[in-house]
Amino acid sequence: MQTNNIVVAYFSATGNTARVARRLSRAVNSDLFEIKPEKAYSMQDLDWTDPKSRCSQEHENKIPLPSLNEKLMNLAQYKAMFLGFPVWWYKQPPIISQFLKSHNLKHMVIIPFCTSGGTQMEEVQTALENEFPELDIRPGRLMNVTLPDEALEYWFSTLNIEPVKFSIVD
Ligand SMILES: Cc1cc2nc3c(=O)[nH]c(=O)nc-3n(C[C@H](O)[C@H](O)[C@H](O)COP(=O)(O)O)c2cc1C
Numbered sequence: 001m002q003t004n005n006i007v008v009a010y011f012s013a014t015g016n017t018a019r020v021a022r023r024l025s026r027a028v029n030s031d032l033f034e035i036k037p038e039k040a041y042s043m044q045d046l047d048w049t050d051p052k053s054r055c056s057q058e059h060e061n062k063i064p065l066p067s068l069n070e071k072l073m074n075l076a077q078y079k080a081m082f083l084g085f086p087v088w089w090y091k092q093p094p095i096i097s098q099f100l101k102s103h104n105l106k107h108m109v110i111i112p113f114c115t116s117g118g119t120q121m122e123e124v125q126t127a128l129e130n131e132f133p134e135l136d137i138r139p140g141r142l143m144n145v146t147l148p149d150e151a152l153e154y155w156f157s158t159l160n161i162e163p164v165k166f167s168i169v170d
Pocket of ligand 1: 011012013014015016017018046047048055085086087088089090091115116117118119
């Protein structure tokens with residue numbers, strides 16, 4: 001059941017961001033959309049220590065951005081999008097750039113959330129805002145640890161989004 005004009009859209013290669021996305025979506029009673037590349041990443045593809053791996057080649061623009069498996073439809077119904085992804089090289093993965101380039105999201109606010117091996121949110125937020133200055137991107141959160149409902153509610157209250165009303169339903 002979708003009631004809030006909110007969508008949680010996320011990419012997750014190894015499951016960490018997916019877990020957070022599902023909880024966030026349940027918490028705010030939103031739609032949930034998984035951003036997937038046409039060709040899934042294998043473990044070998046994800047080897048960031050290998051300059052010849054797919055992720056390294058994409059990162060260095062030696063091969064094009066990955067294609068999307070599926071686009072998000074009926075965008076007009078959404079006022080806000082939580083956009084989740086793992087941090088790759090201190091920024092958003094190439095599939096997230098492809099997703100943002102492939103949809104018209106100018107009418108909604110975008111709130112990033114990430115998981116990482118230690119990189120903090122500020123760096124990622126700056127990279128995203130610099131790459132997509134035309135989008136209304138609000139301050140996001142690193143969600144490596146499970147935030148209690150009170151912390152989620154406080155975060156939502158600071159986002160100052162009208163007319164979206166966040167309410168924790170958990
Ligand atoms: C290609 C690649 C690059 C990464 N780069 C970073 C990084 O710059 N900083 C960091 O803290 N973690 C980095 N990580 C670790 C992931 O952000 C972390 O494991 C994340 O929780 C994975 O999320 P997922 O399970 O949803 O894919 C990287 C992982 C991969 C595969």
